[in-house]
Amino acid sequence: MSLQADLDFTSTEVFEAVSSEAYVEHAAASLISSLPDDGLGLEHIKKHLINDIAPGFSGSSRCPTYYAYTTGGVTDAALFADWVASTYDQNVHVHLPRDTVATSVESTTLRLLQQLLSLDEVRFPGRIFTTGATASNVLGMALGREFIVAEAGRRKSPPIRTSVAELGVLEACFQAGVENIQVLATLPHSSLYKAASAVGIGRDSVIALPLSDDEPWRFDMDALAKHLASETASIISISAGEVSSGRFATNGEEMARIRTLADQHGAWVHIDGAFGLQALVLPHTEAYKALNEGVSSFHLADSIAGDAHKLLNVPYDCGFFFTRALDLQQKVFGNPAAAYLSTPGALSIPTPLNLGLENSRRFRALPVYASLVAYGRIWHCKLLERQIALARRIGSYILNSTVYELLPNNDIDQIYMVVLFRAHSESLNAQLVPLLNASREIRVSGLPWKGQQAARIAVGNWRVDVDRDFGVIVKALEAAAVAGSAPGSSFP
Numbered sequence: 001m002s003l004q005a006d007l008d009f010t011s012t013e014v015f016e017a018v019s020s021e022a023y024v025e026h027a028a029a030s031l032i033s034s035l036p037d038d039g040l041g042l043e044h045i046k047k048h049l050i051n052d053i054a055p056g057f058s059g060s061s062r063c064p065t066y067y068a069y070t071t072g073g074v075t076d077a078a079l080f081a082d083w084v085a086s087t088y089d090q091n092v093h094v095h096l097p098r099d100t101v102a103t104s105v106e107s108t109t110l111r112l113l114q115q116l117l118s119l120d121e122v123r124f125p126g127r128i129f130t131t132g133a134t135a136s137n138v139l140g141m142a143l144g145r146e147f148i149v150a151e152a153g154r155r156k157s158p159p160i161r162t163s164v165a166e167l168g169v170l171e172a173c174f175q176a177g178v179e180n181i182q183v184l185a186t187l188p189h190s191s192l193y194k195a196a197s198a199v200g201i202g203r204d205s206v207i208a209l210p211l212s213d214d215e216p217w218r219f220d221m222d223a224l225a226k227h228l229a230s231e232t233a234s235i236i237s238i239s240a241g242e243v244s245s246g247r248f249a250t251n252g253e254e255m256a257r258i259r260t261l262a263d264q265h266g267a268w269v270h271i272d273g274a275f276g277l278q279a280l281v282l283p284h285t286e287a288y289k290a291l292n293e294g295v296s297s298f299h300l301a302d303s304i305a306g307d308a309h310k311l312l313n314v315p316y317d318c319g320f321f322f323t324r325a326l327d328l329q330q331k332v333f334g335n336p337a338a339a340y341l342s343t344p345g346a347l348s349i350p351t352p353l354n355l356g357l358e359n360s361r362r363f364r365a366l367p368v369y370a371s372l373v374a375y376g377r378i379w380h381c382k383l384l385e386r387q388i389a390l391a392r393r394i395g396s397y398i399l400n401s402t403v404y405e406l407l408p409n410n411d412i413d414q415i416y417m418v419v420l421f422r423a424h425s426e427s428l429n430a431q432l433v434p435l436l437n438a439s440r441e442i443r444v445s446g447l448p449w450k451g452q453q454a455a456r457i458a459v460g461n462w463r464v465d466v467d468r469d470f471g472v473i474v475k476a477l478e479a480a481a482v483a484g485s486a487p488g489s490s491f492p
Ligand SMILES: *Cc1c(COP(=O)(O)O)cnc(C)c1O
Pocket: 070, 131, 132, 133, 134, 135, 189, 191, 240, 241, 242, 243, 272, 273, 274, 275, 307, 319
């Protein structure tokens, strides 16, 4: 563990959201780009990494005021466990209970995670750590595809048995009489299109069914029912929450209706809960009513994608996937049985390499285990409450400001840990993101909302301090407003 002592600074926070460009340039210039015949040695590389390269890194995870992406940070317990995971370098591929406890740790951790999120472990026996929510969405689309094509075959007369996993998309769809697959969603995350492309459904098959211009993140339930009633085989993907606004696609009643419709039409229900799933830890109070509703009845889903490197604040890369259909999961992702035998009689924990994309797998469960056990349920709840409190305080500030406008609406009670806003003045708005980021104390991202440029603050770091961080953000908002209206500036 001597390297850890060298890197002790990793557990302290930094107050620069991004490094200065000079450091990044220096780091890039310092890279050794021709392979040395004789290695430069451990001492040399340690100094090189710490003195030359690390200063060129973004403060994204270590700085509490980095809001550009929902990156989260790394808790001290998770960091320690990540060192242990690297040091012992376990391959969590096959369940070998006499050789290593690694698969037991992973299995236990996934159940702890289900306890944190109140998702019944009996209802969701299929569970696996992935590289992130993108990979989890790929798993969801792959299982959905397997299910809906097989289901179309079962509903034929006479019924036939068919499987994409066995025959491939073309032949299985042909046998089942499936000419089209559609993924019905509202404002899906970009990774859902990637997942649809990767599993042979196609990006163009992802169809958004927004309720209205005012609430595009919610499902138009009538349109959903109509699309499901068509002959097309369907996966329903629920954005929880929507990545720009942090809003949720459904409420409990709509989830129940979606389940009924899906059962009627042989559809699969997937939830993309990369960061929104965390709302399941919140208490059921008036303040969180909209959020409680947004994640209500998620036990009715067939598959759920989540991220641990976001709100759980463990290092990259770590996502997770839950499904009610362990059998389908093994059918789609199983290796041919003979190649990877587990110890006989030890099948209570399914062998992980038959449950996801990877065969050899990093021990990414260990940081999650450490963080969950070190800090416990209440800490995770209080953390999200602090993140929401900061987001809502910024929301209120913007609501009362004459310079800025809160998006997508003025309802503070709907704000999760994402704040979307723009400047009233078009000229200020055009430069808003660079002006806000100018001091390097905060980092926000720009993204389009209803065809106009908007700015987004996503509060995801465990080091969040509501009073302190609110001050830093307001300072940046005020400075941007002043810069935008200064005489001689390009902002009249
Ligand atoms: C971040 C995110 C993803 C992708 O997750 P990665 O961990 O980056 O792969 C997918 N969906 C939503 C809603 C997200 O916020």
